[in-house]
Amino acid sequence: xxxxxxxxxxxxxxxxxxxxxxxxxxxxxxxxxxxxxxxxxxxxxxxxxxxxxxxxxxxxxxxxxxxxxxxxxxxxxxxxxxxxxxxxxxxxxxxxxxxxxx
Amino acid sequence: xxxxxxxxxxxxxxxxxxxxxxxxxxxxxxxxxxxxxxxxxxxxxxxxxxxxxxxxxxxxxxxxxxxxxxxxxxxxxxxxxxxxxxxxxxxxxxxxxxxxxxxxxxxxxx
Amino acid sequence: xxxxxxxxxxxxxxxxxxxxxxxxxxxxxxxxxxxxxxxxxxxxxxxxxxxxxxxxxxxxxxxxxxxxxxxxxxxxxxxxxxxxxxxxxxxxxxxxxxxxxxxxxxxxxxxxxxxxxxxxxxxxxxxxxxxxxxxxxxxxxxxxx
Numbered sequence: 001x002x003x004x005x006x007x008x009x010x011x012x013x014x015x016x017x018x019x020x021x022x023x024x025x026x027x028x029x030x031x032x033x034x035x036x037x038x039x040x041x042x043x044x045x046x047x048x049x050x051x052x053x054x055x056x057x058x059x060x061x062x063x064x065x066x067x068x069x070x071x072x073x074x075x076x077x078x079x080x081x082x083x084x085x086x087x088x089x090x091x092x093x094x095x096x097x098x099x100x101x102x
Numbered sequence: 103x104x105x106x107x108x109x110x111x112x113x114x115x116x117x118x119x120x121x122x123x124x125x126x127x128x129x130x131x132x133x134x135x136x137x138x139x140x141x142x143x144x145x146x147x148x149x150x151x152x153x154x155x156x157x158x159x160x161x162x163x164x165x166x167x168x169x170x171x172x173x174x175x176x177x178x179x180x181x182x183x184x185x186x187x188x189x190x191x192x193x194x195x196x197x198x199x200x201x202x203x204x205x206x207x208x209x210x211x212x
Numbered sequence: 213x214x215x216x217x218x219x220x221x222x223x224x225x226x227x228x229x230x231x232x233x234x235x236x237x238x239x240x241x242x243x244x245x246x247x248x249x250x251x252x253x254x255x256x257x258x259x260x261x262x263x264x265x266x267x268x269x270x271x272x273x274x275x276x277x278x279x280x281x282x283x284x285x286x287x288x289x290x291x292x293x294x295x296x297x298x299x300x301x302x303x304x305x306x307x308x309x310x311x312x313x314x315x316x317x318x319x320x321x322x323x324x325x326x327x328x329x330x331x332x333x334x335x336x337x338x339x340x341x342x343x344x345x346x347x348x349x350x351x352x353x354x355x356x357x
Contacts, residue, residue, distance in 0.1 A: 010236055010267050012310065035239030038270065043312030064280030068238055070273035070287070075312075084280075160292035161285065165255060168295045209251045 002027040004095035007036035008102065011046045016101040021049055026056040031091055032080070033062045040080045041071055050077050062088060107133055118201050126204030134202045138193070146190055146202075148181075149173070153203045163208040166196035227352040228259045233268035235357065237287070238278070243271045244286055246357035251289075254296035261300035262293075263339075263347065265307045268357075272303065272318040272336070287319065294323030299335050306341045 005024060011017035017039045020030060032040050039046055040061040050059060059080045066073070066082065073082055083091065092098060104111040105120070112125045118137065120126060131150060135142045142150075152173060156164055164172065174182020181187075187195035196208040231250055235242040254260060264272060271287070278285040293301070301321060308314060315338055324330040339347065348354060 008239070010239065013236075013267050035236045035267075038236065038267070038311070041312050045310040047312065065238075068276060068278040068281045068283065068285070069236070069270060070276040070317075072275065159288065160295075161288045162251065162292055164292070164295065165251070167255070168292075172295060209248060 001096045002029070004028070004091050004098045005030045006098065006100045007032050007039065008034040008100070010035040011039040011044075011049075017046070018049070020101040021057075024057045028056075029058040029060060029091060029095060031060040031062065031083070031088065032065075033088075034065055037061045037065045037069060037071065040066070040076045042075055042077050047077060050080065055079070060087070060091065105130060105133055105137075117207065119207055120204050123204055123206075130204065131202050134204075138198055138201065140191065140198070140202070142202075146199075148177070149187065149190060149195065149199050150203045152176070153199055153205060157203070157205050163200045163203075163205040164196065165208050166194060169196050169199075169208075226257065226259055228350065229253065229261070230348065230351040230354045231260070231262045232348075232354055232356045233262065233264050233271060234266040236267040236270040237276070238281065238283055242357045243268070244284075246355075247286060247289060249355070249357075250293070250298060251296055254298055260298050261302060261347075262298065263302045263304070263344070265304035265341075265344065267307075269303055269307045269311065269313065269318075272301075272321070273313070274317065274319045290319060291321050293321065294335060297323075299323040299325075299333075300337065301335045302337050302339045302344075302347060304341055304344060305338050308338075 003025070005020050005028060007017045007020050007030065009016040017036065024030060039050065041047070060083050061076060061080050063082045063084050066076065076082060103116065104113045107130055112130060113121045115121055118134065132142055135146070140146065153163065153169070156172065170182055170184060170187060173187070191198040200206070200208055231246055233243060233246050237243040250260065250262065272290060276285050276287040303315070303318065315336065318336060321335040322332045323335050325333050
């Protein structure tokens with residue numbers, strides 16, 4: 001069983017992102033949405049938490065939420081894949097269960 | 103509540119501001135103006151067009167004193183003053199002209 | 213209230229108001245509410261300044277495009293603040309740095325200085341974290357969003 005985790009809070013405001021990363025297992029995925037997408041940006045105080053991952057967890061960020069916040073794809077950490085709403089749906093179906101870190 | 107125009111209807115709120123900003127066109131402006139007892143002249147259109155450009159740029163309908171100052175800056179003090187604008191739009195240049203321009207009620211008008 | 217009446221002049225006492233913004237723009241309603249209160253409050257002829265710290269600095273990022281999320285992009289409205297005579301926007305330097313940002317990532321926001329032949333001047337002032345306590349201490353009223 002693999003889990004799709006979603007994080008919709010800013011990593012600077014709430015501990016949801018950090019707690020999520022501590023609760024992922026191999027084969028899981030983390031999808032950053034809404035204010036959660038700020039965690040996907042290069043050069044931030046939390047960027048090491050993503051860049052330091054061992055690749056066992058797949059990382060995604062929702063493109064429309066990045067664009068709304070003025071974050072260009074070139075500002076997103078390379079190991080994070082940007083998906084659109086269709087990709088969001090694909091992830092939901094691809095994983096056995098979803099957990100939303102609200 | 104809605105304006106009726108050539109068989110189509112355009113919804114508005116209880117004060118007459120249209121709810122779908124994309125539904126605006128010049129014929130609708132004439133219709134709203136007639137509802138306000140205003141006959142649109144070039145001078146009226148100048149203000150309405152100015153408001154639409156301001157909204158396009160800043161995404162707000164300006165408060166009346168901001169509108170007057172902005173018009174003064176671009177069209178001069180003969181037009182950028184209370185008297186001229188209230189003559190064109192007796193119930194308030196911001197409120198009434200915004201309604202005709204298809205914009206929301208100005209931010210700052212309670 | 214009529215449009216004339218809203219030129220409120222009931223009091224000659226000018227107070228210093230600071231709007232303190234600490235939230236990102238679209239995830240919650242705080243940023244938009246703050247901006248609306250600032251615009252409404254600007255009619256009352258007070259000494260108004262805005263502070264952006266923590267996630268509040270995200271409100272001023274340039275290039276915001278909300279078409280795909282179906283929300284109103286209110287970021288252009290910050291550029292109208294000068295017309296409302298709101299000309300002091302304090303942005304915390306450390307908050308930008310922690311988020312991998314610099315002032316170049318922010319929108320250009322200017323005002324025209326009436327006392328200097330309408331010269332166009334930047335509204336955004338970068339402020340160090342250590343300076344913020346003094347800015348807050350200098351206010352009569354602080355409104356937190």
